[in-house]
Amino acid sequence: MSENKKIGADALMTKGWLGAHRWLLLRRASQLGILALFLLGPWAGLWLIKGNLAYSLTLETLPLADPYVLLQSLLTGHVPERLALIGAALVIGLYVVIGGRSYCSWVCPLNMLTDLAAWLRRRLGIKGGAHFSRNTRYWLLAMTLLLAAATGTIVWEMLNPVAMLHRGIIFGLGMAWSIVLAVFLFDLFVSPDGWCGHLCPVGAFYSLIGKASLLRVSATQRAACNDCMDCFAVCPEPQVIKPALKGQAKGIGPLITSHNCTNCGRCIDVCSKDVFGFASRFNNKAEVSAPQGGATALGNRS
């Protein structure tokens, strides 16, 4: 990336606006669509889904529960009723397949705001800020679980901006907007990708569920990489890209195996050389670099 060029300009030239925003648009459609489904009830009286991301019942039959909040509840010593357990098992099953942090990029409503903060950061050229370990989120995760066990209360839910925003939009926001705004401003001015990439214990929990997930992003055409660095610039977890993209010499496969990849697909969009695509976990041979090698890579436009 040369200094005076916009990130993703090459992709725009070669793939057109739609092609360079394909996964982003799909992702926003997913995030907004899920939110809209939840809002159909209270706004239009059409109760396809009741509840919120902590627990919901779809069409009065399909239970889905957030395994993270349920784990905290279990740690307080409460054994939940069957429906919540089934719901949590279904959600775990889903994210074991599609990648835990797909929750972050395809479902979480707060992600749209932190993405906006990251985009503004790039547009306004806000550089630097507080840097701290991305592992802080796992410390926070441990702390929330420990607190639940120690106090007998699901303490984290009193502050959790993710749950607060989603519940707030559906049931009434109250002062929850201030906490959401705080997260946005923190990401914008204090720390790049501060919330989603460093702190959020919800994302940390889901990353652990998706540790061995089937669906991954793969740099199948990494031989075509022209080192423009655009993927690193847009990626909310840029540390996950390097081993896959630059690991050929070390015999590392092209698959992004880190559980903190959010499967957002922004790298696929922004790459003018179509290096990246979605792939299955089992498609990770280091020597794959032939142009037709991306048979399972959904994102490739060959």
Next chain:
Amino acid sequence: MEATSNNQSRRQFFLDVAKAACGIGMFGLGLGLYARQARALPPTAIRPPGALAEADFQGACIRCGMCVRDCPYNILELARPEDDLATGTPYFVARKIPCEMCEDIPCVKACPTGALDHKLTDINKAKMGLAALVDQETCLNFLGLRCDVCYRVCPVIDKAITLERTHNVRTTKHTMFLPTVHSEHCTGCGKCEKSCVLEVAAIKVFPINLAKGALGEHYRLGWEEKQKAGASLVAPEIEHQYNLPEGYKYEQGPGLSGEAVPPAAAQPAVPKALHGDQL
């Protein structure tokens, strides 16, 4: 040389761990203390039917709002961050809109975790809170009128609220009908508080731990023990010794002859819910 760099990286590792643990620990401590504060339910917030005891409830409720959705009368709300109770948990305010006590208890059925206990199948056994006639100075019945509204609207009329008759000392010729709550039958639905005709309700529903007193563990009610045993526990039954003031003597039956009214004879009638030293 290698040993030193190993030492250094180990040192760095422990420092990093200490840094993270301290920072997160401080944050966790603050959060934990905040949570302890939020565990006390404010007096006006009543939990839905079947709610576990408050401490257990806060570990069991995952704040999904299913109970809110399945309440046909829309009485329930999820607490917002600025409210005085645990964020996201369901409650209602009786004075605004009381529980209609649906026979099928849809809110309990909707709860996926059992924070609203699924063992509650008879709404008349619900213990959402306890009504207490907190202000005898403004209650119209206590002023000698026949308002009776709280008694009339009570879904468990004549059990949860009764009208206890007592002499109106002020007029000397009327009877007062004092609304009296019986905790055994009161479900805490809040209909009485909602319908109280005063500007500010004289009868209010509170979370049970605020409204209910408790006798000492050792305390026994003599007349109940006597009934259980079928006879007096003290045998032979001691004849009561009266220490009467000078100039007083007992005539037949209860009652003293003399000038002054002795305090023991003028026991004021107090609603049963107010027994004990606190509301």
